[in-house]
Amino acid sequence: MAIAAANCLFSGVTFATTYRLFSTSHKLNYLSSVRKPSDDQNQIPIKVKSKKSPCKSAIQDEEFTPRFRSRSRDENTFSNADGRSASDRTGRTLSKASKSLGVQKKGNQGVVVDSKEQKVETSNLQNASSLSAVVKVYCTHTAPDYSLPWQKQRQYTSTGSAFMIGDGKLLTNAHCVEHNTQVKVKRRGDDTKYVAKVLARGVECDIALLSVESEEFWKGAEPLQLGSLPTLQDSVTVVGYPLGGETISVSKGVVSRIEVTSYAHGSFTITWHKLSGFPSLGVLLQKLENPALRACLSVPSNEGVLVRKIEPTAHASDVLKEGDVIVSFDNVRVGSEGTIPFRSSERIAFRYLISQKFTGDAAELGIIRNGQFMKVQVILNTRVHLVPYHIDGGQPSYLIVAGLVFTPLSEPLIDEECEDSIGLKLLTKARYSMPKFKGEQIVVLSQVLANEVNIGYEDMSNEQVLKLNGTWIKNIHHLAHLVDSCKDKYLIFEFEDNFLVVLERESALSASESILKGYGIPSVRSCDLLEPYIDSAGQNEYINRHEFGDTPVSNSEVGYDGLLWA
Numbered sequence: 391m392a393i394a395a396a397n398c399l400f401s402g403v404t405f406a407t408t409y410r411l412f413s414t415s416h417k418l419n420y421l422s423s424v425r426k427p428s429d430d431q432n433q434i435p436i437k438v439k440s441k442k443s444p445c446k447s448a449i450q451d452e453e454f455t456p457r458f459r460s461r462s463r464d465e466n467t468f469s470n471a472d473g474r475s476a477s478d479r480t481g482r483t484l485s486k487a488s489k490s491l492g493v494q495k496k497g498n499q500g501v502v503v504d505s506k507e508q509k510v511e512t513s514n515l516q517n518a519s520s521l522s523a524v525v526k527v528y529c530t531h532t533a534p535d536y537s538l539p540w541q542k543q544r545q546y547t548s549t550g551s552a553f554m555i556g557d558g559k560l561l562t563n564a565h566c567v568e569h570n571t572q573v574k575v576k577r578r579g580d581d582t583k584y585v586a587k588v589l590a591r592g593v594e595c596d597i598a599l600l601s602v603e604s605e606e607f608w609k610g611a612e613p614l615q616l617g618s619l620p621t622l623q624d625s626v627t628v629v630g631y632p633l634g635g636e637t638i639s640v641s642k643g644v645v646s647r648i649e650v651t652s653y654a655h656g657s658f659t660i661t662w663h664k665l666s667g668f669p670s671l672g673v674l675l676q677k678l679e680n681p682a683l684r685a686c687l688s689v690p691s692n693e694g695v696l697v698r699k700i701e702p703t704a705h706a707s708d709v710l711k712e713g714d715v716i717v718s719f720d721n722v723r724v725g726s727e728g729t730i731p732f733r734s735s736e737r738i739a740f741r742y743l744i745s746q747k748f749t750g751d752a753a754e755l756g757i758i759r760n761g762q763f764m765k766v767q768v769i770l771n772t773r774v775h776l777v778p779y780h781i782d783g784g785q786p787s788y789l790i791v792a793g794l795v796f797t798p799l800s801e802p803l804i805d806e807e808c809e810d811s812i813g814l815k816l817l818t819k820a821r822y823s824m825p826k827f828k829g830e831q832i833v834v835l836s837q838v839l840a841n842e843v844n845i846g847y848e849d850m851s852n853e854q855v856l857k858l859n860g861t862w863i864k865n866i867h868h869l870a871h872l873v874d875s876c877k878d879k880y881l882i883f884e885f886e887d888n889f890l891v892v893l894e895r896e897s898a899l900s901a902s903e904s905i906l907k908g909y910g911i912p913s914v915r916s917c918d919l920l921e922p923y924i925d926s927a928g929q930n931e932y933i934n935r936h937e938f939g940d941t942p943v944s945n946s947e948v949g950y951d952g953l954l955w956a
Contacts, residue, residue, distance in 0.1 A: 519612040523554040526631045530572040536803040539788035551630035556613035560600040564591045650739040669749045669770035672704025678726040688761030695728045702826045705769040718756030776825040790914045792898035793839035799832040831865035843901040857884040871923035
């Protein structure tokens with residue numbers, strides 16, 4: 391149990407901390423609470439947001455479970471937790487549960503429960519080899535500078551926790567090794583740090599896979615076995631290296647809640663070979679609790695959820711329509727609150743069934759459309775974000791034209807620039823707009839590097855560029871292509887609110903060398919923009935059929951139970 395994090399949030403004796411269970415075989419993402427027993431039995435929940443937590447600390451670390459029940463390789467489940475500090479480039483606090491109850495699929499009838507349980511004797515933990523399987527992680531980070539995208543920020547260090555899973559591998563949290571330049575690990579009772587490699591980072595599930603080649607590190611090691619989901623009121627023991635001490639920490643509590651939630655580290659792809667991220671149905675839903683609403687939609691019973699909006703990039707946009715009512719998912723009935731039966735006497739959000747799928751898998755939906763029941767097949771793909779939470783490859787793209795620095799808008803850039811300097815209009819687009827095709831980006835003029843060729847534009851910053859010489863800009867690579875292929879006398883950039891920036895093309899291009907030299911910049915563009923631009927036919931087709939512009943969503947769709955994107 392992450393005592394350091396809890397003390398940061400609450401001053402009382404009784405507190406709740408969070409942990410999450412995640413399976414590499416696309417099982418359910420769970421959020422549970424572990425409550426420390428005390429005389430005061432009132433539980434204080436920690437609210438976990440999509441990006442930040444109210445806890446601000448120097449460096450917060452992870453805790454891991456000492457023991458798990460063994461499962462097959464394809465059903466391995468491990469724990470990880472939420473809780474992310476503000477944008478001060480620090481670590482975050484996580485905690486783990488040790489005792490689990492198996493959950494498996496059974497045909498099309500939902501889920502069944504594996505009744506076998508394994509109990510951990512906490513009194514024997516001090517002498518158990520499982521403690522030695524939990525190691526301390528030391529990481530040196532060098533993050534990109536999103537405001538000056540051609541360089542890196544000053545390096546910083548953090549510590550965290552990891553645990554051995556065998557075959558020379560360890561599991562830790564993705565944020566623990568984010569933007570890593572060096573990773574080292576140290577076993578309990580040892581004073582030697584061993585170099586580790588980061589094999590994979592899954593920012594969607596906040597999990598990273600490490601390897602240690604040193605044979606000395608693995609001598610006498612007994613890797614942990616991976617277990618499954620615990621039940622309510624199960625006793626759990628949490629082991630790790632939290633903030634506030636150098637030695638291993640052991641704490642005990644009980645599971646007080648199990649539900650589906652979003653991970654705090656953000657949403658993007660897993661960066662390792664064939665791994666393509668996590669699937670999404672791509673629809674926005676509304677509960678159907680109101681009898682009059684169900685009657686108006688010709689829903690005969692107390693079931694189903696209403697499709698309010700469909701992402702243009704999702705396959706569901708070709709199959710579903712706004713106003714459809716989803717009443718089943720792979721023959722599992724969906725209730726009017728968007729829940730399905732779970733275990734013997736529980737219900738859970740039907741997004742659980744989506745989490746059981748791989749990207750590219752198909753799902754059969756039972757829907758009611760205009761009073762008629764029908765079944766449709768939908769392909770589940772990774773959700774496309776107009777403004778990404780993480781930069782693929784770690785380094786942001788940029789393009790410099792006569793001192794004008796263009797870069798895609800991203801959450802790290804917003805965090806670095808602060809919301810006030812981004813502006814309310816651009817921030818609203820970042821929070822509530824959806825991409826209309828894969829590869830679409832919001833391209834902004836980050837700043838202007840003052841030079842005689844750009845006189846009068848020096849004070850511009852964080853403005854979205856919409857067109858170049860009358861052509862809508864699809865992404866940063868498209869903008870670079872338009873600049874390179876332009877033969878006109880002038881480069882005419884159109885920004886929001888009809889603001890114009892006009893540059894004489896030949897003068898602008900000839901001034902680049904002196905601007906780069908004066909500001910110590912190695913290149914006018916990032917390496918990824920040196921590749922030839924390939925124009926997708928699908929992009930042009932969509933733009934021709936639809937108005938090019940924003941597809942905003944409302945504020946009610948963010949953070950409200952039952953109104954989250956499936």
